[in-house]
Amino acid sequence: MKKHDEQLAAIEEMRNLMDRATRFRSISGLSAMVAGLLAIICVAFVSQLSGIRFLDPEAFERMLQSAAARKVQLSFFFLLIASIGFGIYLAARNAHAKGQDAWDSAAKRLTFHMAIPLVAGGIFSVLISQLGLAGLVPPITLLFYGLALFNGSHYTLDAVRILGIGQILLGLLATAFVAFGLVIWVIGFGVLNLIFGLYIYFKYERV
16 A cells, blocks of 8 residues: 555656646746736826827727827837736746746747747737728737737646636627727736736735
């Protein structure tokens, strides 16, 4: 009986080692919360800048046609940089706190599989905007962000897959109701990221 228990323990340990080797488990719930808060603050800020409420029909398209269009674009660009920066920093901090390599093979696979949809979605959004279809940018970014999360979920926490599916569904909803795409974008990048971040924080990070 003792030998059997030892064999089971050895198998479980092997599974844990394989899981750590293939999945990056140091993603930060705090970074998702920060990204969600920054998204909400950014939209409130650009609404103030442009004088256009994000709840109004075709708000995003009208913001890009307003006198504050350049500042609106820069605000969203800085949001992107800040969100990525916080994500990398907090994930690296989590990995170091656990005594793990922040840039191991699992982290590289996660980055690669998420980067392809994110980069493709970013380029596609710019091209669509240049064609005069800026109203489609919010649903496009939600869709590609969701695809990136779903794609990367095979190499990190399973909960990321649920977030990815949620973002994809919101992207489709924003496409169906494109006039209110910015409102749905706030729900996805803001509220949903906040909820996900809280869940990850209390389940995996809170001591």
